[in-house]
Amino acid sequence: MSTDMRLFLLAVGVFFLALVxxxxxxYRRSRKIADATWEQLLRRxxxxxxxxxxxxxxxxxxxxxxxxxxxxxxxxxADQIWTLIGGMDGLKAIEHNSQVLVExxxxxxxxxxEALVTAEALRLSAREIEWHVxxxxxxxxxxxxxxxxxxxxxxxxxxYYLMTRQLLNLYEKGNFPMRGDLARALxx
Amino acid sequence: MxxxxxxxxxxxxxxxxxxxxxxxxxxxxxxRLFPMFTAxxxxxxxxxxxxxxxxxxxxxxxxxxxxxxxxxxxxxIQLFVVYELATKVFxxxxxxxxxxxxxxxxxxxxxxxLAAALTSIPKPPTNLxxxxxxxxxxFFSSALLSELFVGMMILSxxxxxxxxxxxxxISQGLGFYSLTTVLIEAAITYFGLKSGTxxxxxxxxxxxxxxxxxxxxxxxxxxxxxxxxxxxxDQMRRELSAIQTAATKTVEALRSRREV
Numbered sequence: 001m002s003t004d005m006r007l008f009l010l011a012v013g014v015f016f017l018a019l020v021x022x023x024x025x026x027y028r029r030s031r032k033i034a035d036a037t038w039e040q041l042l043r044r045x046x047x048x049x050x051x052x053x054x055x056x057x058x059x060x061x062x063x064x065x066x067x068x069x070x071x072x073x074x075x076x077x078a079d080q081i082w083t084l085i086g087g088m089d090g091l092k093a094i095e096h097n098s099q100v101l102v103e104x105x106x107x108x109x110x111x112x113x114e115a116l117v118t119a120e121a122l123r124l125s126a127r128e129i130e131w132h133v134x135x136x137x138x139x140x141x142x143x144x145x146x147x148x149x150x151x152x153x154x155x156x157x158x159x160y161y162l163m164t165r166q167l168l169n170l171y172e173k174g175n176f177p178m179r180g181d182l183a184r185a186l187x188x
Numbered sequence: 189m190x191x192x193x194x195x196x197x198x199x200x201x202x203x204x205x206x207x208x209x210x211x212x213x214x215x216x217x218x219x220r221l222f223p224m225f226t227a228x229x230x231x232x233x234x235x236x237x238x239x240x241x242x243x244x245x246x247x248x249x250x251x252x253x254x255x256x257x258x259x260x261x262x263x264x265i266q267l268f269v270v271y272e273l274a275t276k277v278f279x280x281x282x283x284x285x286x287x288x289x290x291x292x293x294x295x296x297x298x299x300x301x302l303a304a305a306l307t308s309i310p311k312p313p314t315n316l317x318x319x320x321x322x323x324x325x326x327f328f329s330s331a332l333l334s335e336l337f338v339g340m341m342i343l344s345x346x347x348x349x350x351x352x353x354x355x356x357x358i359s360q361g362l363g364f365y366s367l368t369t370v371l372i373e374a375a376i377t378y379f380g381l382k383s384g385t386x387x388x389x390x391x392x393x394x395x396x397x398x399x400x401x402x403x404x405x406x407x408x409x410x411x412x413x414x415x416x417x418x419x420x421x422d423q424m425r426r427e428l429s430a431i432q433t434a435a436t437k438t439v440e441a442l443r444s445r446r447e448v
Contacts, residue, residue, distance in 0.1 A: 005378060008310035012374040015306060015331070019338050019367060026345045033348065106348055123348060 033103055038178055041107060044100045045185050046093040052084035053094075057161035060154050065162050078150040085157055088140060094160045095133045098126040101163050108176060118170040125159045125166075132156035198396045203236045205403040212411050218354065224272040225358055228265045231258070256322060263329040269362065270336050276355045277344050291343050299335035303328050313380030323377055330369040337363035357409035361402040368398050 059076045061067050068074070076084075085091060105119035132152040139145035139152075164186050171179040210229050213219045219226040235258045242251045274292060307328040314320050337359060344351060351359070372395045379387035 002311070005310050008306070009374065009378065011306055011309060012370065015302070016367070016370055019334055019370075022338050022342060023363075023367075026342050030341075030345045033345070102348055119348075 033106075036103065036107070038107065038181070041100060041104055042181055042185050045097055048090065048093050048097060049084075049086070050186065052086070052090075053157055053161050053164075056081055056084055056154055057158040060158045061162070065165070074154070076150070076154065078146060078153075081150055081153050081157070085153060088136065091133050091136060091153060091156055094156055095129055098122075098129045098160055098163055101167050102126050104182070105167060105170060108170070108174065108178075112174055112176075115170055115174070118166055121166060122163050125163045129156045129159050129163075132159075194393065198393065198400075199236060199240055201400055202396065202403075203233065203240075205400055205407070206233045206236065209403055209407050209410070212407055216411060218410050221354070222269075222272060222358065224265060224268045228262070228269055231262060231265060235262070259326075263333075266329075266333060266362070267336075269358075270333065270340070273355055273359050274340055277340065277349055277351055278347075291347075292339075295339035295343065296336065299332055299339060302335060303331035306331055310377050312377045313382035315382055319381050323373075323380070327370075327373040327377055330366055330373045334363065334366035334370050337366060353414035354410060358406065361405050361409075365399055365402045369395055 056076060060074055102119065102122045105115055105122050109115040109119050132155050136145060136149065136152050139148055168179070168183060168186070171182055206229055210233060213226050213229060239251065239255060242254055278292065307324050312320055312323045314323065340359065372391050376388055376391050381388060
Protein backbone atom coordinates (compact mmCIF):
# COMPACT_ATOMS: atom_id res chain seq x y z
CA MET A 1 0.00 0.00 0.00
CA SER A 2 1.38 3.41 -0.95
CA THR A 3 2.12 6.09 1.63
CA ASP A 4 -0.53 8.46 0.30
CA MET A 5 -3.17 5.71 0.48
CA ARG A 6 -2.15 4.90 4.08
CA LEU A 7 -2.37 8.57 4.96
CA PHE A 8 -5.75 8.81 3.22
CA LEU A 9 -7.22 5.84 5.14
CA LEU A 10 -5.90 7.24 8.41
CA ALA A 11 -7.33 10.69 7.65
CA VAL A 12 -10.71 9.23 6.66
CA GLY A 13 -10.75 7.17 9.88
CA VAL A 14 -10.08 10.25 12.01
CA PHE A 15 -12.59 12.29 9.99
CA PHE A 16 -15.30 9.64 10.31
CA LEU A 17 -14.74 9.15 14.04
CA ALA A 18 -14.79 12.92 14.60
CA LEU A 19 -18.14 13.20 12.81
CA VAL A 20 -19.64 10.26 14.71
CA UNK A 21 -18.32 11.59 18.05
CA UNK A 22 -19.79 15.04 17.27
CA UNK A 23 -23.17 13.51 16.41
CA UNK A 24 -23.25 11.47 19.61
CA UNK A 25 -22.13 14.39 21.79
CA UNK A 26 -24.60 16.91 20.32
CA TYR A 27 -27.43 14.38 20.16
CA ARG A 28 -26.98 13.67 23.87
CA ARG A 29 -26.81 17.39 24.55
CA SER A 30 -30.00 18.08 22.59
CA ARG A 31 -31.81 15.24 24.40
CA LYS A 32 -30.59 16.58 27.73
CA ILE A 33 -31.98 20.02 26.88
CA ALA A 34 -35.26 18.63 25.48
CA ASP A 35 -35.82 16.23 28.39
CA ALA A 36 -34.77 18.62 31.16
CA THR A 37 -37.37 18.98 33.90
CA TRP A 38 -38.20 22.29 35.51
CA GLU A 39 -36.41 21.23 38.71
CA GLN A 40 -33.26 20.34 36.76
CA LEU A 41 -33.27 23.73 35.07
CA LEU A 42 -33.70 25.49 38.40
CA ARG A 43 -30.83 23.50 39.94
CA ARG A 44 -28.54 24.58 37.09
CA UNK A 45 -28.89 28.26 37.99
CA UNK A 46 -25.79 29.50 39.80
CA UNK A 47 -26.34 31.83 42.75
CA UNK A 48 -25.63 35.45 41.82
CA UNK A 49 -26.18 38.32 44.23
CA UNK A 50 -29.26 40.04 42.78
CA UNK A 51 -28.66 43.35 44.57
CA UNK A 52 -25.23 43.68 42.96
CA UNK A 53 -26.64 42.88 39.54
CA UNK A 54 -29.45 45.39 40.02
CA UNK A 55 -27.12 48.15 41.17
CA UNK A 56 -24.83 47.72 38.17
CA UNK A 57 -27.73 47.46 35.69
CA UNK A 58 -29.67 50.43 37.04
CA UNK A 59 -26.55 52.53 36.74
CA UNK A 60 -26.83 52.04 32.97
CA UNK A 61 -30.56 51.64 32.29
CA UNK A 62 -33.76 52.91 33.92
CA UNK A 63 -36.44 50.71 35.46
CA UNK A 64 -38.02 50.22 32.01
CA UNK A 65 -34.78 48.94 30.53
CA UNK A 66 -34.09 52.12 28.54
CA UNK A 67 -30.47 53.32 28.50
CA UNK A 68 -30.00 56.26 30.90
CA UNK A 69 -28.70 59.55 29.54
CA UNK A 70 -28.93 61.66 32.71
CA UNK A 71 -25.91 63.19 34.45
CA UNK A 72 -25.71 60.40 37.03
CA UNK A 73 -25.72 57.52 34.51
CA UNK A 74 -22.71 55.18 34.26
CA UNK A 75 -21.09 56.46 37.43
CA UNK A 76 -19.82 53.13 38.70
CA UNK A 77 -16.08 52.61 38.43
CA ALA A 78 -14.47 49.40 37.22
CA ASP A 79 -13.36 48.33 40.73
CA GLN A 80 -16.89 48.86 42.11
CA ILE A 81 -18.37 46.74 39.32
CA TRP A 82 -15.68 44.10 39.91
CA THR A 83 -16.60 43.91 43.64
CA LEU A 84 -20.37 43.97 43.09
CA ILE A 85 -20.36 41.18 40.52
CA GLY A 86 -17.56 39.10 42.04
CA GLY A 87 -14.92 39.56 39.33
CA MET A 88 -14.50 37.21 36.40
CA ASP A 89 -16.09 34.30 38.30
CA GLY A 90 -19.27 36.33 38.67
CA LEU A 91 -19.28 37.15 34.97
CA LYS A 92 -18.76 33.51 34.06
CA ALA A 93 -21.75 32.66 36.29
CA ILE A 94 -23.80 35.29 34.44
CA GLU A 95 -22.78 33.78 31.11
CA HIS A 96 -23.80 30.32 32.36
CA ASN A 97 -27.11 31.52 33.82
CA SER A 98 -28.02 33.39 30.63
CA GLN A 99 -27.95 30.05 28.78
CA VAL A 100 -30.18 28.48 31.44
CA LEU A 101 -32.64 31.38 31.09
CA VAL A 102 -32.85 30.70 27.34
CA GLU A 103 -33.61 27.05 28.07
CA UNK A 104 -36.26 28.14 30.60
CA UNK A 105 -38.00 30.21 27.92
CA UNK A 106 -37.71 27.29 25.48
CA UNK A 107 -39.17 25.04 28.20
CA UNK A 108 -42.50 26.90 28.29
CA UNK A 109 -42.40 27.33 24.51
CA UNK A 110 -43.18 23.60 24.24
CA UNK A 111 -46.73 24.31 25.35
CA UNK A 112 -47.03 28.05 24.72
CA UNK A 113 -45.77 29.13 21.27
CA GLU A 114 -46.15 32.78 22.23
CA ALA A 115 -43.01 32.28 24.36
CA LEU A 116 -41.04 32.08 21.09
CA VAL A 117 -40.69 35.85 20.94
CA THR A 118 -39.18 36.03 24.43
CA ALA A 119 -37.03 32.96 23.77
CA GLU A 120 -35.62 34.60 20.65
CA ALA A 121 -34.95 37.87 22.51
CA LEU A 122 -33.23 35.97 25.36
CA ARG A 123 -31.19 33.94 22.89
CA LEU A 124 -29.86 37.14 21.34
CA SER A 125 -29.14 38.72 24.74
CA ALA A 126 -27.31 35.55 25.83
CA ARG A 127 -25.22 35.79 22.71
CA GLU A 128 -24.38 39.40 23.48
CA ILE A 129 -23.37 38.47 27.04
CA GLU A 130 -21.19 35.69 25.66
CA TRP A 131 -19.54 38.23 23.35
CA HIS A 132 -18.78 40.66 26.23
CA VAL A 133 -17.45 37.93 28.51
CA UNK A 134 -15.28 36.49 25.73
CA UNK A 135 -13.70 39.91 25.19
CA UNK A 136 -12.97 40.15 28.92
CA UNK A 137 -11.51 36.63 29.04
CA UNK A 138 -9.24 37.61 26.15
CA UNK A 139 -8.34 40.79 28.04
CA UNK A 140 -7.38 38.76 31.14
CA UNK A 141 -5.07 36.62 29.01
CA UNK A 142 -3.37 39.60 27.44
CA UNK A 143 -3.25 41.50 30.76
CA UNK A 144 -5.26 44.36 29.27
CA UNK A 145 -8.53 43.98 31.12
CA UNK A 146 -8.61 47.03 33.45
CA UNK A 147 -9.25 49.56 30.74
CA UNK A 148 -12.18 47.68 29.22
CA UNK A 149 -13.67 45.95 32.23
CA UNK A 150 -16.25 48.58 33.22
CA UNK A 151 -17.72 48.85 29.75
CA UNK A 152 -17.95 45.15 28.88
CA UNK A 153 -18.87 43.94 32.37
CA UNK A 154 -21.61 46.53 32.81
CA UNK A 155 -23.09 45.67 29.41
CA UNK A 156 -23.06 41.95 30.23
CA UNK A 157 -24.63 42.46 33.66
CA UNK A 158 -27.26 44.86 32.30
CA UNK A 159 -28.23 42.38 29.61
CA TYR A 160 -28.49 39.63 32.19
CA TYR A 161 -30.64 41.81 34.46
CA LEU A 162 -32.99 42.60 31.56
CA MET A 163 -33.10 38.90 30.63
CA THR A 164 -34.25 37.95 34.13
CA ARG A 165 -36.97 40.60 33.97
CA GLN A 166 -38.12 39.49 30.52
CA LEU A 167 -38.33 35.89 31.65
CA LEU A 168 -40.18 36.72 34.84
CA ASN A 169 -42.54 38.87 32.80
CA LEU A 170 -43.18 35.98 30.42
CA TYR A 171 -44.00 33.61 33.29
CA GLU A 172 -46.17 36.25 34.95
CA LYS A 173 -48.10 37.10 31.78
CA GLY A 174 -48.65 33.44 31.03
CA ASN A 175 -49.66 32.85 34.65
CA PHE A 176 -47.32 29.86 34.74
CA PRO A 177 -47.21 28.06 38.11
CA MET A 178 -43.38 27.98 38.05
CA ARG A 179 -43.18 31.76 38.34
CA GLY A 180 -42.73 31.63 42.13
CA ASP A 181 -39.85 29.13 41.92
CA LEU A 182 -38.16 31.25 39.28
CA ALA A 183 -38.50 34.47 41.28
CA ARG A 184 -37.03 32.74 44.34
CA ALA A 185 -34.13 31.28 42.33
CA LEU A 186 -33.35 34.71 40.86
CA UNK A 187 -34.08 36.45 44.18
CA UNK A 188 -36.32 38.85 42.27
CA MET B 189 -25.37 -5.63 -21.50
CA UNK B 190 -25.83 -8.34 -18.91
CA UNK B 191 -27.69 -7.70 -15.67
CA UNK B 192 -27.47 -10.20 -12.80
CA UNK B 193 -30.48 -11.20 -10.74
CA UNK B 194 -29.18 -9.12 -7.85
CA UNK B 195 -28.80 -6.05 -10.09
CA UNK B 196 -32.39 -6.44 -11.26
CA UNK B 197 -33.59 -6.86 -7.69
CA UNK B 198 -31.87 -3.63 -6.59
CA UNK B 199 -33.19 -1.80 -9.60
CA UNK B 200 -36.76 -2.91 -8.96
CA UNK B 201 -36.52 -2.23 -5.21
CA UNK B 202 -35.11 1.25 -5.87
CA UNK B 203 -37.88 2.10 -8.30
CA UNK B 204 -40.67 0.76 -6.06
CA UNK B 205 -39.19 2.51 -3.00
CA UNK B 206 -38.88 5.87 -4.75
CA UNK B 207 -42.35 5.66 -6.30
CA UNK B 208 -43.83 4.85 -2.87
CA UNK B 209 -41.93 7.77 -1.31
CA UNK B 210 -43.05 10.14 -4.05
CA UNK B 211 -46.61 8.96 -3.52
CA UNK B 212 -46.31 9.70 0.24
CA UNK B 213 -44.81 13.15 -0.43
CA UNK B 214 -47.66 14.07 -2.77
CA UNK B 215 -50.59 12.45 -0.95
CA UNK B 216 -49.60 13.73 2.51
CA UNK B 217 -48.86 17.25 1.24
CA UNK B 218 -45.14 17.10 2.11
CA UNK B 219 -44.12 18.05 -1.45
CA ARG B 220 -45.34 21.60 -0.82
CA LEU B 221 -43.16 21.86 2.31
CA PHE B 222 -40.10 20.13 0.84
CA PRO B 223 -40.00 20.92 -2.89
CA MET B 224 -36.27 20.23 -3.24
CA PHE B 225 -36.48 16.90 -1.47
CA THR B 226 -39.43 16.01 -3.71
CA ALA B 227 -37.36 17.03 -6.75
CA UNK B 228 -34.56 14.74 -5.54
CA UNK B 229 -36.89 11.76 -5.23
CA UNK B 230 -38.50 12.53 -8.62
CA UNK B 231 -35.05 12.64 -10.19
CA UNK B 232 -34.28 9.24 -8.68
CA UNK B 233 -37.45 7.73 -10.16
CA UNK B 234 -36.63 9.12 -13.61
CA UNK B 235 -32.98 8.12 -13.30
CA UNK B 236 -33.82 4.52 -12.41
CA UNK B 237 -36.15 4.15 -15.43
CA UNK B 238 -33.84 5.98 -17.83
CA UNK B 239 -30.68 4.10 -16.85
CA UNK B 240 -32.49 0.77 -16.97
CA UNK B 241 -33.67 1.43 -20.53
CA UNK B 242 -30.25 2.69 -21.64
CA UNK B 243 -28.51 -0.28 -20.09
CA UNK B 244 -30.78 -2.69 -21.93
CA UNK B 245 -31.11 -0.99 -25.29
CA UNK B 246 -28.22 1.42 -25.73
CA UNK B 247 -24.43 1.61 -25.66
CA UNK B 248 -21.96 1.62 -22.79
CA UNK B 249 -20.99 5.19 -23.65
CA UNK B 250 -24.57 6.43 -23.51
CA UNK B 251 -24.97 4.71 -20.13
CA UNK B 252 -21.69 6.10 -18.83
CA UNK B 253 -22.43 9.73 -19.71
CA UNK B 254 -26.07 9.58 -18.61
CA UNK B 255 -25.09 7.95 -15.30
CA UNK B 256 -22.50 10.56 -14.40
CA UNK B 257 -24.48 13.48 -15.77
CA UNK B 258 -27.41 12.52 -13.54
CA UNK B 259 -25.07 11.81 -10.62
CA UNK B 260 -23.78 15.39 -10.78
CA UNK B 261 -27.37 16.68 -10.94
CA UNK B 262 -28.22 14.43 -7.97
CA UNK B 263 -25.42 15.93 -5.84
CA UNK B 264 -26.44 19.47 -6.86
CA ILE B 265 -30.05 18.81 -5.79
CA GLN B 266 -28.82 17.22 -2.55
CA LEU B 267 -27.01 20.48 -1.77
CA PHE B 268 -30.25 22.36 -2.41
CA VAL B 269 -32.00 19.91 -0.05
CA VAL B 270 -29.42 20.79 2.63
CA TYR B 271 -30.21 24.48 2.03
CA GLU B 272 -33.93 23.75 2.18
CA LEU B 273 -33.56 21.96 5.52
CA ALA B 274 -31.28 24.73 6.85
CA THR B 275 -33.91 27.36 6.06
CA LYS B 276 -36.50 25.37 8.02
CA VAL B 277 -34.23 25.18 11.07
CA PHE B 278 -32.36 28.49 11.02
CA UNK B 279 -34.95 30.73 9.34
CA UNK B 280 -38.20 29.66 10.96
CA UNK B 281 -39.86 33.08 10.51
CA UNK B 282 -38.70 33.82 6.95
CA UNK B 283 -35.71 35.77 8.24
CA UNK B 284 -32.21 34.52 8.93
CA UNK B 285 -30.74 35.44 12.27
CA UNK B 286 -27.43 37.05 11.33
CA UNK B 287 -25.40 34.85 13.67
CA UNK B 288 -26.94 31.64 12.24
CA UNK B 289 -26.24 32.70 8.67
CA UNK B 290 -22.64 33.64 9.41
CA UNK B 291 -22.10 30.42 11.36
CA UNK B 292 -23.48 28.40 8.47
CA UNK B 293 -21.37 30.20 5.87
CA UNK B 294 -18.25 29.52 7.92
CA UNK B 295 -19.19 25.90 8.29
CA UNK B 296 -19.80 25.50 4.55
CA UNK B 297 -16.38 26.99 3.77
CA UNK B 298 -14.61 24.79 6.34
CA UNK B 299 -16.50 21.73 5.02
CA UNK B 300 -15.48 22.41 1.42
CA UNK B 301 -11.86 22.88 2.47
CA LEU B 302 -11.80 19.69 4.57
CA ALA B 303 -13.53 17.56 1.93
CA ALA B 304 -11.17 18.91 -0.76
CA ALA B 305 -8.11 18.29 1.43
CA LEU B 306 -9.15 14.67 2.10
CA THR B 307 -9.98 14.08 -1.57
CA SER B 308 -6.61 15.40 -2.73
CA ILE B 309 -4.57 12.86 -0.72
CA PRO B 310 -4.92 9.49 -2.53
CA LYS B 311 -4.27 8.29 -6.06
CA PRO B 312 -6.89 5.56 -6.60
CA PRO B 313 -5.71 2.62 -8.76
CA THR B 314 -7.48 3.09 -12.10
CA ASN B 315 -6.90 2.69 -15.84
CA LEU B 316 -8.40 5.99 -17.01
CA UNK B 317 -8.13 9.56 -15.75
CA UNK B 318 -11.94 9.81 -15.96
CA UNK B 319 -12.22 7.01 -13.38
CA UNK B 320 -9.97 8.97 -10.99
CA UNK B 321 -12.19 12.00 -11.48
CA UNK B 322 -15.36 10.07 -10.76
CA UNK B 323 -13.98 8.26 -7.72
CA UNK B 324 -12.66 11.49 -6.25
CA UNK B 325 -15.84 13.37 -7.13
CA UNK B 326 -17.99 10.78 -5.36
CA PHE B 327 -15.80 10.84 -2.27
CA PHE B 328 -15.79 14.64 -2.18
CA SER B 329 -19.58 14.90 -2.38
CA SER B 330 -20.18 12.30 0.35
CA ALA B 331 -17.61 13.92 2.67
CA LEU B 332 -19.05 17.39 2.05
CA LEU B 333 -22.68 16.35 2.59
CA SER B 334 -21.90 14.46 5.79
CA GLU B 335 -20.02 17.48 7.16
CA LEU B 336 -22.89 19.81 6.27
CA PHE B 337 -25.44 17.65 8.11
CA VAL B 338 -23.26 17.33 11.20
CA GLY B 339 -22.58 21.09 11.10
CA MET B 340 -26.29 21.88 10.93
CA MET B 341 -26.91 19.63 13.89
CA ILE B 342 -24.14 21.26 15.95
CA LEU B 343 -25.27 24.81 15.15
CA SER B 344 -28.91 24.11 15.92
CA UNK B 345 -28.09 22.52 19.29
CA UNK B 346 -25.71 25.37 20.16
CA UNK B 347 -28.36 27.96 19.31
CA UNK B 348 -31.17 25.98 21.00
CA UNK B 349 -33.12 25.87 17.75
CA UNK B 350 -35.64 23.03 17.57
CA UNK B 351 -36.01 20.68 14.57
CA UNK B 352 -39.54 20.02 13.47
CA UNK B 353 -40.39 16.36 13.13
CA UNK B 354 -40.25 15.92 9.33
CA UNK B 355 -37.20 18.15 8.89
CA UNK B 356 -35.43 16.04 11.50
CA UNK B 357 -36.41 12.76 9.83
CA ILE B 358 -35.29 13.81 6.33
CA SER B 359 -32.01 15.10 7.78
CA GLN B 360 -31.43 11.95 9.80
CA GLY B 361 -31.91 9.78 6.70
CA LEU B 362 -29.71 11.87 4.43
CA GLY B 363 -27.13 12.45 7.17
CA PHE B 364 -26.85 8.74 7.97
CA TYR B 365 -26.59 7.85 4.29
CA SER B 366 -23.91 10.49 3.63
CA LEU B 367 -21.93 9.38 6.65
CA THR B 368 -21.92 5.70 5.66
CA THR B 369 -21.05 6.55 2.06
CA VAL B 370 -17.89 8.27 3.32
CA LEU B 371 -16.64 4.83 4.36
CA ILE B 372 -17.90 3.15 1.18
CA GLU B 373 -16.34 5.79 -1.09
CA ALA B 374 -13.09 5.54 0.87
CA ALA B 375 -13.13 1.76 0.25
CA ILE B 376 -13.84 2.34 -3.47
CA THR B 377 -10.91 4.77 -3.56
CA TYR B 378 -8.71 2.12 -1.93
CA PHE B 379 -9.70 -0.76 -4.24
CA GLY B 380 -10.03 1.39 -7.36
CA LEU B 381 -10.97 -0.03 -10.77
CA LYS B 382 -7.61 -1.18 -12.10
CA SER B 383 -8.05 -4.86 -11.33
CA GLY B 384 -11.73 -5.15 -12.27
CA THR B 385 -15.04 -3.90 -10.96
CA UNK B 386 -15.76 -6.75 -8.49
CA UNK B 387 -15.04 -4.72 -5.34
CA UNK B 388 -16.78 -1.67 -6.78
CA UNK B 389 -19.95 -3.65 -7.48
CA UNK B 390 -20.02 -5.23 -4.02
CA UNK B 391 -19.54 -1.85 -2.36
CA UNK B 392 -22.22 -0.31 -4.59
CA UNK B 393 -24.64 -3.04 -3.50
CA UNK B 394 -23.89 -2.27 0.16
CA UNK B 395 -24.53 1.42 -0.50
CA UNK B 396 -27.83 0.57 -2.22
CA UNK B 397 -28.94 -1.56 0.73
CA UNK B 398 -28.25 1.35 3.08
CA UNK B 399 -30.02 3.78 0.77
CA UNK B 400 -33.08 1.52 0.46
CA UNK B 401 -33.19 1.40 4.26
CA UNK B 402 -33.23 5.22 4.29
CA UNK B 403 -36.02 5.29 1.69
CA UNK B 404 -38.10 2.89 3.82
CA UNK B 405 -37.43 5.09 6.88
CA UNK B 406 -38.62 8.21 4.98
CA UNK B 407 -41.75 6.46 3.71
CA UNK B 408 -42.79 5.53 7.26
CA UNK B 409 -41.77 8.82 8.89
CA UNK B 410 -43.21 11.13 6.24
CA UNK B 411 -46.46 9.20 6.18
CA UNK B 412 -46.86 9.81 9.91
CA UNK B 413 -48.32 13.07 11.07
CA UNK B 414 -45.92 15.61 12.58
CA UNK B 415 -46.60 16.90 16.07
CA UNK B 416 -49.01 19.79 15.67
CA UNK B 417 -47.52 23.20 16.23
CA UNK B 418 -49.77 26.18 16.79
CA UNK B 419 -49.46 28.93 14.22
CA UNK B 420 -47.93 32.24 15.28
CA UNK B 421 -50.16 35.26 15.19
CA ASP B 422 -49.30 38.23 12.95
CA GLN B 423 -48.46 40.29 16.02
CA MET B 424 -45.97 37.63 17.20
CA ARG B 425 -44.36 37.60 13.76
CA ARG B 426 -44.02 41.39 13.82
CA GLU B 427 -42.50 41.34 17.33
CA LEU B 428 -40.04 38.64 16.33
CA SER B 429 -39.05 40.50 13.19
CA ALA B 430 -38.45 43.69 15.23
CA ILE B 431 -36.29 41.74 17.70
CA GLN B 432 -34.21 40.22 14.91
CA THR B 433 -33.71 43.62 13.25
CA ALA B 434 -32.67 45.16 16.57
CA ALA B 435 -30.36 42.23 17.28
CA THR B 436 -28.69 42.53 13.89
CA LYS B 437 -27.99 46.22 14.58
CA THR B 438 -26.64 45.40 18.05
CA VAL B 439 -24.36 42.68 16.72
CA GLU B 440 -23.05 45.01 14.01
CA ALA B 441 -22.46 47.75 16.58
CA LEU B 442 -20.60 45.30 18.81
CA ARG B 443 -18.42 44.10 15.95
CA SER B 444 -17.52 47.66 14.96
CA ARG B 445 -16.10 48.35 18.41
CA ARG B 446 -12.44 48.03 19.05
CA GLU B 447 -11.63 44.70 20.59
CA VAL B 448 -9.64 44.23 23.78
